[in-house]
Amino acid sequence: MRFAMLKEHRAVTGDVTAFDGSILYLPILLPQVSMKVQRRSDGEEITITIQITKILEPSSDLCIPFYNVVFRRAMRILGMKLVGRNFYEPTQATILHHHRVQIWPGYSVSIRKKDGGLFLLVDAIHKIIRSDSVLNFMHAIYKQSLSSFQDECIKQVVGSTVITRYNNRTYRIDDIDWNKTPRHSFTMASGEEITFVDYYSKAYGITIRELDQPLLIHRPREKQTPEGRVSQGGELKVPPTSHPGGFPNRLLPLQEVMREVLQSPQQHYTRLTSLLRRIRDSPEASRELMRWGLSLDTDIHRTQGRILPMERINLRHGSFIPTEDLSWNKEVTREASISAITMNYWLLVYPKRLQDLVKDLVATMKNVCGPIGMHISQPALVELKDDRIETYIKTIRSILGSEDKVQLLLCIISSNREDLYGAIKKLCCVQIPVPSQVINVQSLMGQPGKMKSVVQKVLLQINCKLGGNTWNWGLCLSKQLMVIGMDIYHSHSRGTRSVIGFVASMNHVLTKWYSRVVFQMPHQEIADSLRLCLADTLQHFHEMNHCLPQKIVLYRDGVSDSQLNTVLKYEIPQMQKCFDAFENYQPSMVVVVVQKQISTNFYTLTAEKFASPPPGTVIDHTVTSSDWQDFFLLAHHSRQGCGIPTRYVCVLNTANLSFEHLQRVVGTCSLYWGSWEGS
């Protein structure tokens, strides 16, 4: 009623209004006005008084949501389709017929306030979507594997995201209800009982033909209200006539998709500017923006970054400065590592048909281990009669069960089989702890020199796994420094507990680590029980070094902007509390939140062409947040695609580490061997 009455006064307020029921936002200044209106319901005369309460700055936080609404409207005018939070263009789809998959180009857009003012953040993205409905997909699975049909369906469908056919909503599938069909009924918000068939026919005019299909279950996250639609005990059920959109990674026909999706910096730039041009060229879209006084630059924002100095890398006898692309293959494979482990007793497990290849492998290993400074004895060879998972697991288990001096288990597998890899790792990491290394045989075949270079890298990796030290950095890290990494893994399927991974360095060269795993209730991002975890870690550090670390640097992964405050107000105090458990212990602490999946791309302009920036590029101004101390760092050399920087938000710094020093520490740490591209 209020909205309708106000709308009748467009002559006074102008066409451009935003009204939330009590607050009216206008782009123009009005004198105080009173207006008489007749209320429609009973004809009574109502007086509307409009008085000014505040003039908002253009970049006021209150305005940002408006700008986003307005911009979304403009995107729609351009014919973009909203899926989830992003816009796509299905008319421009690339179709991979062999996989029955479509790739839609699109944009993720948002207007945000940064240190340098208001910015439109755009990323050129893609949506990979199956052309078939879930139901068709299930039919296909049914034809292939009759016996394990339900298991296979759960494996392939649960965890993916579906888009409904009728109202364009996206749901994550958490489970499949095999016992229910669309003929079952549910209770609507009004309390009325209705079958799914009737509901879809009444609400959308859709006739569900296949009445025996199972129902997909979506469990809304706790923070979202179920909105009482098709909800049933907090569960939302969708018939599989919907289309799967997001894929669990394992199901992607990766190579082919990557070919379509990878964009060079130049291509990426072209897509961004083409969006800007399209908005400019569409009178309707630009008018929509102009109504609220928004206008866009004609080009992307260009700013100056810095490149961190390259740190020196130390080996046992010498040191060198890495080249620009950060590949120091040559140096590390020719010179001795700082400390190398001798492999006296190790197992080599392989299927029988690969016996010839294994002979070559062992010979190559003996060849290349010398220069690195490693010594490798003849392995105990374990030949398997076939390459089934059970054969691997049974054999490995029986050998490890009787032997306890095994230093390393090296497994050769015949193809890229994730289930086999998973099974071996599970056995070796959880059930019978032993360092393990799995090599896919395909990576050893090919050109003649390939085996040698792969073996070199694998050996360096093995050395690290066994506690050796390949190289370290010239950057002086304090002897009493502890680096902690922390992340949380949420399982998508079946409301299982989340897992917190926690690793802490145990020596100053960062080669020895202590790790803990803690379980947590579903979708609870902020870690409880941190206090105990850190106390244990410090205890352990003390046992190894006979002192406690005076500086602690914590890297916290997987925290969104909205959760930063929780980290600061809840997690950090929890951890600091555990310092009390030790006498007179007040270490300084730096907490850095690491955000990897941010839609920010950097490119450098070299000779009129866009290219990936060199590793070590840092930007700590203009595009940074005005609320937090943050910077963007591109630590690695990107061979394909655009340089996607990592954002580091420093939420706590009691160590008085200067910003530049912090950037160098972060830059160095992110080049630790595990993340070195060569490995």
Place this chain on the structure above:
Amino acid sequence: KQQTNLIYQSIMDKNFQEEQFTGITKFTPPLCKQRYQFIKDLVEKYKPKKVADLGCADCTLLWMLKFCSCIEVLAGLDICASVMKEKMHRLSPLPVDYLQPPERSLTVILLHGSVAHKDPCMLGFDLVTCIELIEHLEESELKKFPEVVFGFMAPSLVVISTPNSEFNPLLPGVTLFRHPDHKFEWNQVQFQSWSLEIARQYGYSVEFTGVGHPPTGMENVGFCTQIGVFVKKYPQTSESAQSETPTEGVYKTVTYDNDKHFVFFYVVKVFRAVYPSLKDEKYLQNAVVSEVIFTAQIIKRRLLDRLMSEHEEYNDDTTERKSKFQLLMNCFSEDLGKLVVEKSMEPFVKGKVVYIPLRTIFSFPKVNQLCSTFEKLCKLIATKVTLSSDGSAVMFNIEHENKEN
């Protein structure tokens, strides 16, 4: 670049509440939904291809009708552009519509204009609906209305609904009219005589019905909403007028917000959405290519499975078996190859390539249905699928396939 944005606080001097009907008459489902459902049922019954909703307001009826699979053109006309535009994006195709486009084409058009003017845009419809429209018309407009709808548009089916004033005493809070914008509200006799006169004049038959039943014992009051369904008596009299499709593109796109620019146009197109369908060559091609590859993959798998099982040797050595299989395939193609090619319907293996004749693929019902003739199939997939040199068969590389598994 930024204009300053201001916040205003609006203060209304009365405690206001949504109007509430508390009396005896409350309809479930709400009356407006019943009216729309009435139209939907009618569409299901008569299966019109082109439907126009005059006075479409916020396009709710159009949105409901877009799910009806018989409709190919859906048009809405309203005098108020801003009301139409408010929710018009609901009429755009959803992203999912592009995944498996249906056979039927669908175009949704919104027109800004008056029902009192003849405009070629409004020609060629099978069904015209005027839901709660006529009571909003000024006397002069109401006079022109029959000539525009029945004389000029002349669809085979017209539905007109309007309030029944005899029902008003049963509606609490209704003093004069149900809505302040109503220019009149008719009783049953008034509406029926007006309708009968139009029907007589333009050669239609009319039947009266309605939605919103009166309470028991008061049946003579009639429906809350009265509806007249007009059916053209001689539907195919003027063939030329019928075949005329809505003429699009005759009118220049003008800034529709600014009235002075289109004083010469009666009707201005505000919105147009073309749904993806197999009528569009591009989507047809996608669908055919997809189906051809899918079918070919099934045939290939069957063929390979058969070959494997026919010559399976109980030898555990996989490499040996593989080479034997290779050998087998080679001889298969050499010995039997030519013979099979003669037949031209059998898939066959030659070297590391499986050949699946297009004729075989064409015989699958889904492919057949999509492209009706074999020539069309060949034309559609020509550049999209790897074909043998003479273009008669789809080629698949087996090696490539093995790696994938």
